[in-house]
Amino acid sequence: MFKRLLAESRTRDALVIVVASLFIWEACVELFAPSPLILPAPSAIFAEFWSSPWVFIRHSGYTLAVTAAGFAIAVALGVVLAVAIVYSRFLERTIYTLLVALNSIPKVALAPLFVIWLGTGTEPKVSVAVMLAIFPIVIDTVLGLRSVDPDMLSLARVSKASPWQVLFKIRFPCALPSLFAGMKVAISFALVGAIVGEFVAGGTGLGFQILVAQGQFDTPRVFVSLLLLSLMGTVLFYLVDFAERLCLPWHVSQRPHAGGAGG
Amino acid sequence: MDAQTTGQTYVRISRVGKVYPSPRGDVTALADIDLDVRSGEFLSVVGPSGCGKSTLLKTVAGLEAVSSGQISVRGAPVKGPPDRLGVVFQRDVLLDWRTILDNVLLSAEFQGLKRAHVEGRAKELLKRFGLGGFENRHPWELSGGMRQRASICRALLSDPELLLMDEPFGALDAMTRDDLNVELTRIWQDSAHGQRKTVLFITHSIVEAVYLSDRVVMMSRAPGRIVDVIDIDLPRPRPLSVRETPRFGELTAKIRHHFAELGILKE
Ligand SMILES: Nc1ncnc2c1ncn2[C@@H]1O[C@H](COP(=O)(O)OP(=O)(O)O)[C@@H](O)[C@H]1O
Ligand SMILES: [Mg+2]
Numbered sequence: 036m037f038k039r040l041l042a043e044s045r046t047r048d049a050l051v052i053v054v055a056s057l058f059i060w061e062a063c064v065e066l067f068a069p070s071p072l073i074l075p076a077p078s079a080i081f082a083e084f085w086s087s088p089w090v091f092i093r094h095s096g097y098t099l100a101v102t103a104a105g106f107a108i109a110v111a112l113g114v115v116l117a118v119a120i121v122y123s124r125f126l127e128r129t130i131y132t133l134l135v136a137l138n139s140i141p142k143v144a145l146a147p148l149f150v151i152w153l154g155t156g157t158e159p160k161v162s163v164a165v166m167l168a169i170f171p172i173v174i175d176t177v178l179g180l181r182s183v184d185p186d187m188l189s190l191a192r193v194s195k196a197s198p199w200q201v202l203f204k205i206r207f208p209c210a211l212p213s214l215f216a217g218m219k220v221a222i223s224f225a226l227v228g229a230i231v232g233e234f235v236a237g238g239t240g241l242g243f244q245i246l247v248a249q250g251q252f253d254t255p256r257v258f259v260s261l262l263l264l265s266l267m268g269t270v271l272f273y274l275v276d277f278a279e280r281l282c283l284p285w286h287v288s289q290r291p292h293a294g295g296a297g298g
Numbered sequence: 299m300d301a302q303t304t305g306q307t308y309v310r311i312s313r314v315g316k317v318y319p320s321p322r323g324d325v326t327a328l329a330d331i332d333l334d335v336r337s338g339e340f341l342s343v344v345g346p347s348g349c350g351k352s353t354l355l356k357t358v359a360g361l362e363a364v365s366s367g368q369i370s371v372r373g374a375p376v377k378g379p380p381d382r383l384g385v386v387f388q389r390d391v392l393l394d395w396r397t398i399l400d401n402v403l404l405s406a407e408f409q410g411l412k413r414a415h416v417e418g419r420a421k422e423l424l425k426r427f428g429l430g431g432f433e434n435r436h437p438w439e440l441s442g443g444m445r446q447r448a449s450i451c452r453a454l455l456s457d458p459e460l461l462l463m464d465e466p467f468g469a470l471d472a473m474t475r476d477d478l479n480v481e482l483t484r485i486w487q488d489s490a491h492g493q494r495k496t497v498l499f500i501t502h503s504i505v506e507a508v509y510l511s512d513r514v515v516m517m518s519r520a521p522g523r524i525v526d527v528i529d530i531d532l533p534r535p536r537p538l539s540v541r542e543t544p545r546f547g548e549l550t551a552k553i554r555h556h557f558a559e560l561g562i563l564k565e
Contacts (some may be wrong), residue, residue, distance in 0.1 A: 113511040164312060184391050186387040186389055186391045187391040187393075189356070189359070189361050189385065189387070190387070190391060190405070191383060192361060192378075192379055192382055193359060193360075193361070193379040193384075193385050193405075194404070194405035194409060194456075195379065195408060195409060195410035197408075200407075200408055204404070204407070204408075205393070208393070208395050209393075243549065283395075285394045285395040285436055285438070286394070287438075
């Protein structure tokens with residue numbers, strides 16, 4: 036799988052760009068010699084990482100776990116909510132309207148509330164991740180569940196399909212492309228949520244690392260955490276992308292070539 | 299008239315009206331429709347777009363309730379979709395994630411039929427419609443004509459007595475449409491006497507209606523109503539060349555003139 040990923044020109048191009056920018060960055064720092072407090076060179080950042088790799092890996096692992104848990108809960112809860120909203124006029128008018136309204140406020144500002152409610156452990160961090168990630172899931176899944184061709188639903192009625200059959204055999208597969216679109220946004224939001232959670236009340240995690248390093252004016256340390264975060268975000272995004280390809284080989288966006296057979 | 303088509307009434311539509319409420323005033327889609335579809339008859343409805351053809355089909359299918367009057371199928375009032383019904387729409391609505399065979403089996407799956415019991419019949423139907431080698435292809439690998447053939451197979455799988463078709467060939471090119479007209483009449487004709495399906499076929503093509511049907515119902519717009527019912531006395535089986543015969547020309551001309559008189563078609 037990794038070989039195949041590398042073989043893809045997209046992955047190769049991305050790697051080339053990353054490596055090239057690191058070299059330019061290094062060269063610029065050599066050339067203009069800014070204070071390491073402002074901008075450390077990539078070499079200094081890597082040195083910082085190598086000085087205590089396991090510390091960074093432990094913190095990364097924590098943030099990754101919070102992100103994954105938040106994302107998983109957001110997907111499970113979001114899909115159930117979306118189905119409920121699509122099937123109930125009442126829930127649509129209440130929960131959905133509320134969600135859409137809530138979506139427009141900066142949810143990050145609610146993070147301190149979770150600390151008051153849930154303490155300073157892992158729960159508030161996962162909760163913030165869920166809160167951020169669930170919106171795109173619900174909104175996109177509702178859209179997907181509603182995108183079924185009305186003629187298809189008529190056909191199901193004529194064939195006396197049960198509501199469950201309509202949900203699992205028609206609506207849900209139909210909503211999968213939208214769900215994946217929502218999941219691609221949600222995975223990044225879950226990571227943001229995890230970091231915000233760690234900012235607000237922490238002891239572990241890359242967000243907490245950044246906060247501590249900033250307090251000590253340890254800029255290389257901040258950069259190590261930032262680079263690890265972007266690496267994590269990218270890998271997570273492509274994992275969702277990969278899952279999408281596995282699940283939706285039939286979707287327009289995944290077809291190897293356009294056009295059908297003649298005749 | 300063809301002796302085989304003078305069956306008993308299969309669908310009775312009496313004094314049916316349909317009004318769609320809408321914020322910008324109610325829309326009367328159907329007004330005072332009276333029509334009997336006989337058992338084993340191939341009946342087409344032609345009319346300009348918006349005259350209520352699809353609405354008529356949906357009320358017969360039990361998908362839309364009538365606002366006034368009554369529809370009965372096999373003597374029983376329609377309250378929901380009647381049994382032994384097959385429907386084909388203009389869009390083939392095949393599911394992209396299922397193979398052609400699985401799409402054809404969808405309705406049977408909904409009805410809880412064992413796959414092993416119907417799979418053979420599904421394959422046979424596909425073969426009859428020239429889709430023999432395509433069972434395991436996906437809809438997006440097929441042309442529009444092939445997709446519509448598959449959706450007809452899906453409707454025919456449960457061997458319905460009543461087949462409702464809403465402009466099934468309206469989106470196809472003329473040649474594919476001719477092919478499908480021939481195939482559809484052949485399939486319909488092949489059924490043994492007495493078991494012939496009752497077909498309510500909606501189209502906006504006069505030529506198609508005359509070619510396929512025993513009777514053609516002409517509808518006009520605003521409100522949707524029946525203006526005439528024409529018997530098509532062309533002998534069956536009908537090769538495509540029947541369309542070049544004088545009688546065929548007379549029939550299409552008659553319908554066209556009538557629409558022209560109503561101001562629906564320009565002459
Ligand atoms: N669900 C609906 N709600 C409101 N108006 C409708 C609806 N369906 C059809 N109509 C209206 O009813 C009329 C007849 O529509 P339709 O039966 O689709 O005609 P046709 O199939 O002959 O083109 C049109 O004026 C259309 O706008
Ligand atoms: Mg229509």
